[in-house]
Amino acid sequence: xxxxxxxxxxIRQVFRPTQHGVVGLVDDLLELCQxxxxxxxxxxxQCRVRSIGVEPEESIEVPVPxxxxxxxLARLAALCNERNPRSVSPYGGExxxxxxxxxxxxxxxxxxxxxxxxxVQLTRIQQDDRAGERRHPQHPGLDSDPRLRAPATx
Amino acid sequence: MxxxxxxxxGIAAEFPDEGGPVILxxxxxxxIIARAxxxxxxxxxxxxxxxxxxxxxxxxxxxxxxxxxxxEVSDE
Numbered sequence: 001x002x003x004x005x006x007x008x009x010x011i012r013q014v015f016r017p018t019q020h021g022v023v024g025l026v027d028d029l030l031e032l033c034q035x036x037x038x039x040x041x042x043x044x045x046q047c048r049v050r051s052i053g054v055e056p057e058e059s060i061e062v063p064v065p066x067x068x069x070x071x072x073l074a075r076l077a078a079l080c081n082e083r084n085p086r087s088v089s090p091y092g093g094e095x096x097x098x099x100x101x102x103x104x105x106x107x108x109x110x111x112x113x114x115x116x117x118x119x120v121q122l123t124r125i126q127q128d129d130r131a132g133e134r135r136h137p138q139h140p141g142l143d144s145d146p147r148l149r150a151p152a153t154x
Numbered sequence: 155m156x157x158x159x160x161x162x163x164g165i166a167a168e169f170p171d172e173g174g175p176v177i178l179x180x181x182x183x184x185x186i187i188a189r190a191x192x193x194x195x196x197x198x199x200x201x202x203x204x205x206x207x208x209x210x211x212x213x214x215x216x217x218x219x220x221x222x223x224x225x226e227v228s229d230e
Contacts, residue, residue: 017193022201025194067205068194090164 007036008060011049015062022071026079029072030097033122034105041119042069052121066118073113073120080109096125162227175227180220186212 004012014028032038037052043061047069050059080088080095087095092112099105111120162175182202190202190209204210 019193019196021194021196021199023199065194065205067203071195071201071203086164089168090161091168 005058007051007058011060011062015047015049015064022068022075025068026072026075029122030099030107033107033124034099035124037121037123039119039121040069040072042066042117053123069118070113073111073118076109076111076120077113159227163230166227166229174229177225177227178222179225180222182213182220183216186216 010032014025014032018024020027029038029040036054039050039052041048045066046061047064047066048059048061051057074090076097077088077090077093077095079097080093083097084095087093088109088111091114094108094110097107097109099107106125108123108125109120110123112118113120158177159175162177166172166175186204186209187197187202188209189212190204191197192208195201195203202209204213
């Protein structure tokens, strides 16, 4: 049996519980998004993570409670709205986040977080070389406030 | 930072036929909260998640006796 790919190893590492909770998990996912796109969905009572935009695409199911996954989506929604107020609803939408500083990366977030459907796609849009954003970098997933911005579920 | 009022307005916008935004404030005993604390939902995160096996059963049992109040939220 072959060793898991670096991507799969990284995903397993990201989804290990830490003292940073859901906030830390979102931070790590956004950091990973700087390297490659991700798609996460809740399928057959499991969280499925897929790499997108690379060949070959890979996927892995990670053992995380549904409430955690929904909290991740809620956190992403809150961060999108922090960057651009009311750009997404708690139940879904498309927004953007700026991740990192040097270089900053703009990630597109497209998600659904309803009782019946939970999924998100994180796609790197560009390496940010816009001077204005360099002067005012944002750290949506890496800010100093450790608290969640919004409740996770209805 | 998203304030509870703003979140309530967001929920109400999604469900316009449910009477408008409010916040339900509930005093939950610390021993029940303690059951909901774990690595994914540390208390420092500011969000308490009551799941099956992690405080939900205890919360449901205590629910009828818990102090609650409804805070009206303006539509803005």
